[in-house]
Amino acid sequence: MKQRRHSLLAALVVTLLGLSAIPATALTAAPGGAPAAERERSPRVSTAEETVAAMQPGWNVGNTLDAVPDETSWGNPRITRELLAAVHDQGFNSIRLPVTWTDHQGGAPDYPIDPAWLDRVEEVVDMALDEGLYVLLNTHHDSWQWILDMPTQHDAVLARYTATWTQIAERFRDAPPELLLESVNEPQFRGSTGEAQEFELLDELNTTFHSIVRGTGGNNADRVLVLPTLHTNSEQARLDPLVDTIAALDDPNLAATVHYYGFWPFSTNIAGYTRFNEEVQADITANFDRVYDTFVSQGIPVIVGEYGLLGFDRNVGTIQHGEMLKFFEYFGSYARQRQLTTMWWDNGQHLDRAALSWRDPSLYRQIRTSWTTDSATASSDQIFVRAGQAPADATLTLNPNGNNLAAVLNGSAELVRGQDYTVNGDQLTVTAATLARLTEGQGHGVNATLSLRFDGGAPWDVNVITHATPELVNASGTTSGLTIPTAFNGDQLATMEAVYADGGNAGPHDWTSYKEFGVAFSPDYGAGRITLPQAFFDAVDDNSTVRLTFHFWSGETVTYTLTRSGTTVTGTAG
Known part of the structure; x- marks a missing residue:
């Protein structure tokens, strides 16, 4: 066992130094992981605060047992012991196991859960526990499938909720205390008279859940139970009612949960919020301060049961890579300061569950490092060099976060300080001669990646990119969608503006000229095109002319003119 753990430590060091992308399979001892008796978990803890702290960090097995109608319906493979062993070996101490029960449940009055489904959920819980992971189990998409109708179907919903949790609680009454139960995911209601009623209904659900679980005895008598705010939102008006519920229950083994997906305009890339700026950072600070002041400082532990960026729902490229890394660096750092346990939402986008490797090793590296220390970042992870000139x-502003720059590497070759680059305070300048050498004879795109190594934290990688002005081609289509052939010439699209020729913002979200990335427009670099989907034209006036301005990360802007007549759309470059 010691030999295996030493190899893991060596692999971790390599990962943090950024020397290679290590697949999770390389960290797994053998198919199926080590036997349960050999798996390592922190010494057993007793209080809710200690339990929640021991769960840090956590990972969601998203879009799997919560998928509708079945485990593989949303494209992910079945959960295996190998997956859970790999997750543990990647540094996670807990998983959140979202489960949707609706399609595996009979009707009134007993609402029986299919025994085979209960068996499968129990199998996954047992495997995770055997692999040394804490488990947070919930009712997930049931929240928007039938629980949300509680304002208009109160008795029926409450009866089904009661029956559902009674069966779950009875099945898991003797599970070890490393299993936690969460009453409902992202509670929401429709047809209510307003939030006052919704707070009352959520209080009733949470209180009913608490009574059911505690009443089944066994380890459920003092198991840590997790209660959400309305929408699992962290606005103060949503936090306060949960405080009242927890106070009324007077149970020391309770925890609160919220979700966090960032400052909305940045998280979806709309309204020109392409950068992790002070406003985006302040949103993290304000949310976590409220949660800390309301719960943690009063002895109530908090689990951030899901976190990520909303733009990931469409494409992880919605947010520029370096700006994304800055977000996760600060998120992890401030969550650590505020003593919050965080559980990364992964619906299959991040950990490839077939290959057991990270799709973006640099993102994993940044997140993993943030669990224990702060990492340096820079004003950008891109240096653009114009082709033919x-x-x-090129100067970048460093944000050292308490670290000192130790070296700059191009591959395995270390650049010479004072010759290839200079440092003046927080200003790092890569010399023109160095950039000329790195890009000489190279085509459009990334010609080199400089790795900034610091004496602590994760490296910061900077791509050196040769580019020319992007070229958009005349095109025609319909309001069901327009494809614009595009030569990106090494550049990347940051955002798009749309305004009518005679004034006013065009397209969806007409309160801003800057449209939402992935909703109103989508670049495809491999195929060489920009697509304007039907959703864009649904919000464009008939018989109108729209001026588009495409903003690229090099600083280039390219204009394009759209003319709509009925369902016919033509596009003209320039």
């Missing part, structure tokens, strides 16, 4: 010096 002699480059100029």
Whole structure:
């Protein structure tokens, strides 16, 4: 066992230094993981605060047992012991296991859960526990399938909720205390008279859940139970009613949960919020401060049961890579300061569950490092050099976060300080001669990646990119969608503006000229095109002319003119 753990430590060091992308399979001892008796978990803890702290960090097995109608319906493979062993070996101490029960449940009055489904959920819980992971089990998409109708179907919903949790609680009454139960995911209601009623209904659900679980005895008598705010939102008006519920229950083994997907305009890339700026950072600070002041400082532990960026629902490229890394660095750092346990939402986008490797190793590296220490970042992770022109010096502003720059590497070769680059305070300048050498004879795109190594934290990688002005081609289509052939010439699209020729913002979200990335427009670099979908044209006036301005990360802007007549759309470059 010691030999295996030493190899894991060595692999972790390599990962943090950024020397290679280590697949999770390389960290798994053998198919199926180690036997249960050999798996490592922190010494057993007793209080809710200690339990929640021991769960940090956590990971969601999203879009799997919560998928509708079945485990593989949303494209992910069945959960295996190998997956759970790999998750543990990647540094996670807990998993959140979202489960949707609706399609595996009979009707009134008993609402029986299919025994085979209960068996499968129990199998996964047992495997995770055997692999040394804490488990947070819930009712998931049931929240928007039938629980939300509680305002208009109160008795029926409450009866089904009671029957559902009674069966779950009885099945898991003797599970070890490393299993936690969560009353409902993202509670929401329709047809209510307003939030006052919704707070009352959520209080009733949470209180009923508490009574059911505690009443089944066994380890459920003092198991840590997790209660959400309305919408699992962290606005103060949503936090306060949960405080009242927890106070009334007077149970020391309770925890609160919220979700966090960032400052909305940045998280979806709309209204020109392409960068992790002070406003985006302040949103993290304000949310976590409220949660800390309301719960943690009063002895009530908090689990951030899901976190990520909303744009990931469409494409992880919705947010520019370096700006994304800055978000997760600060998120992890401030969550650590505020003593919050965080559970990364992964619906299959991040950990490839077939290959057991990270799709973006640099994102995993940044997140993993943030669990224990702060990492340096920079104003950008891109240096653009125009094709056919002699480059100029390029300066980046460093945000050291308490670290000192130790070296700059291009692959395995270390650049010479004072010759290849200079550092003046927080200004790192890569010399023109160095950029000329790195891009000489290279085509459009990334010609080199410079790894900034610091004496602590994760490296910061900077892509050196040769580019030319992107070229958009005339196109025609319909309001069901327009495809614009595009030569990106090494550049990347940051955002798009849309305004009518005679004034006013065009397209969806007409309160801003900057449209939502992935909703109103989508680039495809491999195919060489930008697509404007039907959702964009649904919000464009008939018989109108729209001026588009495409903003690229190099600083280039390219204009394009759209003309709509009925369902016919033509696009003209320039």
